[in-house]
Amino acid sequence: MNGIAKLVAVVALALAATVFTGLASAAEQAPAKADPAKGETLYTQGAPDRNVPACLSCHGANGNSGAAVNPKLAAQHPEYAHKQLADFKAKVRNNPIMTPIAAQLTDQEMRDVGAYLARQTQKPASAKNKDTIELGQKIYRAGIANKGVPACAACHGPAGAGIPAQYPRIGGQFSEYTEAQLVAFRQGGRKNNAVMAEVAARMSDAEIKAVADYVAGLR
Secondary structure: OOHHHHHHHHHHHHHHHHHHHHHHHHHHHOOOOOOHHHHHHHHHHOEHHHOEOOOHHHHOHHHOOOOOOOOOOOOOOHHHHHHHHHHHHOOOOOOOOHHHHHOOOOHHHHHHHHHHHHOOOOOOOOOOOOOOHHHHHHHHHHOEHHHOEOOOHHHHOOOOOOEOOOEOOOOOOOHHHHHHHHHHHHHOOOOOOHHHHHHHOOOOHHHHHHHHHHHHOOO
16 A cells, blocks of 8 residues: 555544534434423422422423413423423522522433323313404404504414414413413513514513413414
């Protein structure tokens, strides 16, 4: 083998080694596939050794909370559930109950719980105020043009199902919870979505309440 051939062979081996190392590193860093069975165990039993309570104690069996202060999580997109837990852990989104709980969870556990919840069937809430249904529907479908508020349906879909990995499912959620989150975005209490903070900042209390009630009735 002449000098040039040897050099080419050495370079080829070096490149192959670099590619292999890169692939191995990527494989090590990539999260394991979400396991909904493990997610169910954590959701229903918690992790007592780390003082992590069972999620169902607040969010109900199968993610169907019975109290408006705690959101319904059934059928939520797994990517969104994971992001919210990660935001709580990083204190990007603060909550006196969820922040310390999320701090005890691994990234894989967050993905597992999200995968479990995504497979559950939501028991939707209902709209309650017939006097504001028209206003809520108008805002959801068309936005508020003179305030620069876009249609909610543009991101969350006509039935509130959202777009996986981008926008959460909001249809059938408690109106009180949706209202509270919009107010939190507007007031700066919730800071983990710049777009929602900007949208909510342009809405009045009456507009927020109307669209939140309308969303509860979406199917």
